[in-house]
Amino acid sequence: MTQPASIVQNYINGEWSTPNAESYLEVINPATIEVLSKVPLSPATEIDRAANAAQTAFSTWRRTPATERVQYLFKLKALLEDHFEDIAQTITLECGKTIAEAKGEMRRAIENVEVACGIPILMQGYNSEDIARGIDEHMIRQPLGVTAIITPFNFPGMIPFWFMPYAIACGNTCIIKPSERVPLTMQKIFHLLEQTGLPKGVVNLVNGAKEVVDALLDHELIRAISFVGSSPVAKYVYSRAAANGKRSQCQGGAKNPVIVLPDADIAMTTKIMADSAFGCAGQRCLAASVAITVGSARNTFTEAIAEVATTRQVGCGLDSGVQMGPVITDQSKTRIESMIGKAETEGATVLVDGRSPKISGYENGYFVRPTILQNIDPAGEIAKTEIFGPVLSLIHLDTIDDAIALVNRSQYGNMASLFTSSGAAARKFRYEAEAGNIGINIGVAAPMAFFPFSGWKESFFGDLHGQGRDAIEFFTQTKVIVERWHDWTRQF
Numbered sequence: 001m002t003q004p005a006s007i008v009q010n011y012i013n014g015e016w017s018t019p020n021a022e023s024y025l026e027v028i029n030p031a032t033i034e035v036l037s038k039v040p041l042s043p044a045t046e047i048d049r050a051a052n053a054a055q056t057a058f059s060t061w062r063r064t065p066a067t068e069r070v071q072y073l074f075k076l077k078a079l080l081e082d083h084f085e086d087i088a089q090t091i092t093l094e095c096g097k098t099i100a101e102a103k104g105e106m107r108r109a110i111e112n113v114e115v116a117c118g119i120p121i122l123m124q125g126y127n128s129e130d131i132a133r134g135i136d137e138h139m140i141r142q143p144l145g146v147t148a149i150i151t152p153f154n155f156p157g158m159i160p161f162w163f164m165p166y167a168i169a170c171g172n173t174c175i176i177k178p179s180e181r182v183p184l185t186m187q188k189i190f191h192l193l194e195q196t197g198l199p200k201g202v203v204n205l206v207n208g209a210k211e212v213v214d215a216l217l218d219h220e221l222i223r224a225i226s227f228v229g230s231s232p233v234a235k236y237v238y239s240r241a242a243a244n245g246k247r248s249q250c251q252g253g254a255k256n257p258v259i260v261l262p263d264a265d266i267a268m269t270t271k272i273m274a275d276s277a278f279g280c281a282g283q284r285c286l287a288a289s290v291a292i293t294v295g296s297a298r299n300t301f302t303e304a305i306a307e308v309a310t311t312r313q314v315g316c317g318l319d320s321g322v323q324m325g326p327v328i329t330d331q332s333k334t335r336i337e338s339m340i341g342k343a344e345t346e347g348a349t350v351l352v353d354g355r356s357p358k359i360s361g362y363e364n365g366y367f368v369r370p371t372i373l374q375n376i377d378p379a380g381e382i383a384k385t386e387i388f389g390p391v392l393s394l395i396h397l398d399t400i401d402d403a404i405a406l407v408n409r410s411q412y413g414n415m416a417s418l419f420t421s422s423g424a425a426a427r428k429f430r431y432e433a434e435a436g437n438i439g440i441n442i443g444v445a446a447p448m449a450f451f452p453f454s455g456w457k458e459s460f461f462g463d464l465h466g467q468g469r470d471a472i473e474f475f476t477q478t479k480v481i482v483e484r485w486h487d488w489t490r491q492f
Contacts, residue, residue: 008040046215414457
């Protein structure tokens, strides 16, 4: 007899609770189509409860010395290491990526906790003595208050950690709204947060969909919004947050180009490009989606990448030897396959066709095999649209100048990469390419935790990015003090 699916809970003010929701969404393993759980689509009242709890906690938390605040992060880091394998398996079960990819994701999450532990020095201000006779001036950083974090399905373990450790280390309190598609990873992580002994209300978890997002954007107690998702939604979140007087950082989508020059090491380039384009089933904002071959690289790279795409092992992410898992939903599978069909109507050649695959043992899973589209029209819809699946488009040009010009015409600017053995070409590219994350012989230019996760154009809305010093700046506000303590000598 099948056991009824468990209900995902919210965590507000240090207590687990099931909201009084009118509707629920099934959490499905995309490889097996097994129902893992049910997530409540919480009403806006849950956000009000969480915001008030966070505001109450803030009055005490902000007065807790930074050296004490980071002790909870040290405990969290240790707990994440202890439960590393279990969390990675949960990511694979609900998200579909391979277990190796899930472990890599959690390693990046832990790196952000480690960096945030440096808050006692990272949060320091500066001062200047005798800016005028007998007058000193100081700049200090203070926390904002209640912050909110809205995260996507594709990295349920990592992306919340672009923001949360920095927010609480800086003295803020926060509310996390994970993707309703993959809520189980945050369930486990919040059980670990609970074990750290963090004061009630410092971190809160609310599950839900658009009603919850809008409530976060509108609530008067919430001072800042961190968001990662598609560009249309990022723009919506940014606009609504700004209209309500909140600061925001909103990471959007991408259409990441990679230029391959004739002098590139083709064997290395092919391996790295395959991992970039097809890793995480192409469901990441730093996936390589357009390969621009220059000159004679056209033939060598095209042949090599087609071979790798054809032979890549696809299946359940928990199985040994699997290199790529499913996409997240049946709707995603349908949309990706329709985009491949759209490319055909625009005149592209489907060099490797990953539609409607038969994966032994997982015939009902949401699988799309690696796909290569050749002769893409640079001005067509496919060249401009984020497919968010394991689809690599090929465009062939004659010169690096033509390639960089094509890169810079894109509405997006998340990542751009170049494969070459020429230092001069590399410098030209990194100098001229209009993207926030640049890779040189790198397929996924993902910054380490002590650098900002940059993004330009339609890939980012805001001023300060996640991670590193940008995160410190985002989660604090500066206060300047001008003071005099000498005998009064001036006449006013």
